[in-house]
Amino acid sequence: MESKMFAGHAVRRLRRGHALTQAAMAQALGISASYLNLIERNQRPLTATLLVALAERYGFDARTLAASEPGGGAEALRRRLADPMFADLALDRADIAEWLAGAPGGAEAFARAFDRLGSGGAGAPVTADPAAEARATIERWRNHFPDLDAQAEALADELRLAGGDPAAAMADRLRVRHHLSVRLLPVEAMPDRLHRTDLHARQLQLSERLDPASRSFALARALGHAEARGEVDAVVRGAGLSDRTAEQWLRRHLHGYFAAAVMMPYARFLRACEATGYDLALLGRRFGAGFEHVAHRLTTLNRVGARGLSFCLLRLDRAGQVSKRFAGASQSPLVEGAPCPLLGAFDAFARGGESIVQLVEPEEGGRWLTLSRTVTPPGALAGEVRARFVVMLGVAADQAGGLAAARGIDLSAPGMPVGPGCRACTRSDCPQRSAPPAGRAMRLDDREGGLTPFAFAGD
Incomplete structure (x- = not known):
């Protein structure tokens, strides 16, 4: 069965870039003009056969599809339009689908402006969110950066040829090729740092607070700074971010991406995933990586011709504040909005180190299997605050x-x-509800009471 995808906006942009009419491109591809029109309007899928034909005739790079869906697609746009400032417009899914089909450029422009300027309601001060802007770039790439993966895989193969422990091989490469020695320092010497690169002393200094997996990750990151700077800079330049802070957020993510790809090179890691049933504990032991490192890596397996399962990731604290969210290629609604208190992720805090598996059905539709477990950042000593998060x-x-x-x-x-948090969720029968959805008037009746005191007016 052919693999299918909806990418009408990309086909339209390619056609216009070659100054072709629909009839001319359709004839070149061996299809009817009406069928091409349906493809461009996202009413028919772009099949693998057509994808090959586009690549052969027009040099179309399929990897650009990972970064081309306007605004992240219909569901991502719908979540943005759930902001209270748009409540009076009464836009539904059909309106959004029509907008995407008819004016994909306008939809993308709206999404970028919304992400860059932030929201907060009519009349609220407009402030930029560098982290959100960087994340929007990551999601446009579906958190898969093929050039970085290819370079990291080649580096990992060279390290394997060097033999011995991977961490030792990385330390040796840093010393021989980049004149950077690795030194493990006691807490007294680095009381408030986990790692530091001292260019004057030509040292990568690692704190003894780091566990073995975190030390390996720091070594791989240092190699990335030395050997993948050009590839990282190219992605950052191409993102066209608004300020230096957003660029730094993106650059930090890309260097972490490269480090994980060195520790868990794509082809070997994907084979191990398929052989073990994506057993995170076993994968961590096999590749010398922590649970969170492995979880992150699972969101990146989107190589053309060798895709893994499409995972999304959310990291949150006890208060439900989200510090990391990646949809990857999954386009999952679970990573958008505020995390629902009914998610098993919140149960994981009371069962530290245990994996909580739950089947969930988001308001937006579909059914998802989630796996949640607590993680503790490395470095906490006796008497210090020991942070704890849940990765889902x-x-x-x-x-x-x-x-x-x-x-x-x-x-x-x-x-x-x-749902995507009470202020965005429109489920009317949820007993866990703590607030009515934004833009909906509360319905109060002294003569009756329902499952929740936050009843609200329907559509």
């Missing part, structure tokens, strides 16, 4: 049949109904 991975239930985490779970059973 999600994958579409129809892809989860072979997962180790799904054993014994009926993936066709109803899942827990969840």
Whole structure:
């Protein structure tokens, strides 16, 4: 069966870039003009056969599809339009689909402006959010950067040829090729740092607070700074971000991406995933990586011709504040908005180190299998604050049949109904509700009471 995708905006942009009419391009591709028109309006999929034809005839790079869906697609635009400032417009899914089909450039421009300037309601001061701007770039790439992956994979192969422990091989490469020695320092010498590059002393200094996996990650990151700077800078320049802080956010993510790709090179890691049923604990032991490192890596497996399962990731604290969110290629609604308190991720805090598996059904539709576990950043000593977060991975239930985490779970059973936080969720029958949705008037009646005191007017 052919792989299919909806990418009408990309086809339209390619056609216009070659100054072709629909009839001329359709004839070149061996299809009818009406069929091409339906493809451009996202009413027909772009099949693998057509993708090959576009590549052969027009040099179309399929990797650009990972970064080309305007505004992240219809669901991402719908979540932006759920902001209270748009409440009076009554836009529905059909309106958004028509907007994407008819004016994809306008939809992308709206998404970039909304992400860059922030929201907060009519009359609120407009402030930029550098982290959100960097994340928008990451999501346009579906958190997969093929050039970085290819270079990291080649580096990992060279390190394997060097033999011995991977961390020792990385330290040796830093010393021999980049004249940077690695030194492990006691807490007294680095009381408030986990790692530091001292260019004057030509040292990469690592704190003894770091566990072995975190030390390896720091070594791989240092190699990335030395050997992948050009590739990272190219992605950052191409993003066209508004200020230096946003660029630094993106650059930091890309160097972390490269480090993870060195520790878990793409082809070997994907084979191990498929062989183990994506068993995170086993993968961590096999590649010398921590749980969070492995979880991050699972969101990046989107190489053309060698894709893994499409995972999303959310990292949150006890208060529900989100510090990391990646949709990857999954386009999952679980990473948008505020995390729903009905997610099993919140149960994980009370069961430290245990994996919590849950089947959920977001308000936007679909069914997802989630796996949540607590993580603790390295470095806390006795008497110091020991931070704790939960990392939640999600994958579409129809892809989860072979997962180790799904054993014994009926993936066709109803899942827990969840939403994008009470202020954006329009489920009317949720007893966990803590506030009515934004833009909906509360419905108060002294003569009756429902499952929640926050009843609200319907559509």
